[in-house]
Amino acid sequence: GAVVSQHPSRVICKSGTSVKIECRSLDFQATTMFWYRQFPKQSLMLMATSNEGSKATYEQGVEKDKFLINHASLTLSTLTVTSAHPEDSSFYICSAHLSGGGDYNEQFFGPGTRLTVL
Amino acid sequence: GQNIDQPTEMTATEGAIVQINCTYQTSGFNGLFWYQQHAGEAPTFLSYNVLDGLEEKGRFSSFLSRSKGYSYLLLKELQMKDSASYLCAVMDSNYQLIWGAGTKLIIKP
Numbered sequence: 001g002a003v004v005s006q007h008p009s010r011v012i013c014k015s016g017t018s019v020k021i022e023c024r025s026l027d028f029q030a031t032t033m034f035w036y037r038q039f040p041k042q043s044l045m046l047m048a049t050s051n052e053g054s055k056a057t058y059e060q061g062v063e064k065d066k067f068l069i070n071h072a073s074l075t076l077s078t079l080t081v082t083s084a085h086p087e088d089s090s091f092y093i094c095s096a097h098l099s100g101g102g103d104y105n106e107q108f109f110g111p112g113t114r115l116t117v118l
Numbered sequence: 119g120q121n122i123d124q125p126t127e128m129t130a131t132e133g134a135i136v137q138i139n140c141t142y143q144t145s146g147f148n149g150l151f152w153y154q155q156h157a158g159e160a161p162t163f164l165s166y167n168v169l170d171g172l173e174e175k176g177r178f179s180s181f182l183s184r185s186k187g188y189s190y191l192l193l194k195e196l197q198m199k200d201s202a203s204y205l206c207a208v209m210d211s212n213y214q215l216i217w218g219a220g221t222k223l224i225i226k227p
Contacts, residue, residue, distance in 0.1 A: 032213065034214070034215070042219070043205065043217045043218065043219045043220050044161070044205070044217050045217075046214060046215070046217075049212075049214060091158075093160050093161075095215075097213055106163065106166060107151075107209075107215055108163070109153075109160045109161050109162070109163075110160060111159070111160050112159065112160040114158075
């Protein structure tokens, strides 16, 4: 099946610093990737939709200047958390949309990145 | 608005069968997904339904009725490792997944 990787899997940083998270589709091309955030004991919350070669579409309440998304190629999207604060500590998960033609659609998830801001 | 409803928590016994229901109201429909998520891990794909009916995959089956906006995930021969959260998600007309809050399944010996 299709594989999506994320790097790093875990990061601890100081408040005020920036953190970059990479999401790669390893064996398929993904024109659309999604970035989610999940707080403990809650469901996934969509942050933004990333389309290759164009600006990301952010969900309401998500600051685009704080969460910078770059989808420079068909296999790589990056999320940069700028000037991180402790409240940004969360589990960040990316997914890549694969269309198999016809009625088939699926999103493949990366393993997630645990961000802790001290 | 868009809405996905599923029970918050269910408890079942090892070896038994459990059915997790999901009802939805979304703008457009490009399929319904069930994912399993263990604590601290990303979701893993279980099933995909886009047409009405039952899809069986080993111990897991998923059912869809588009006219009723209803799906269920059926888990048979429950094992302790099945203890996890089960997430129902509908792909809308923009190919975005609309997520339910998840059902925490507790398996008891």
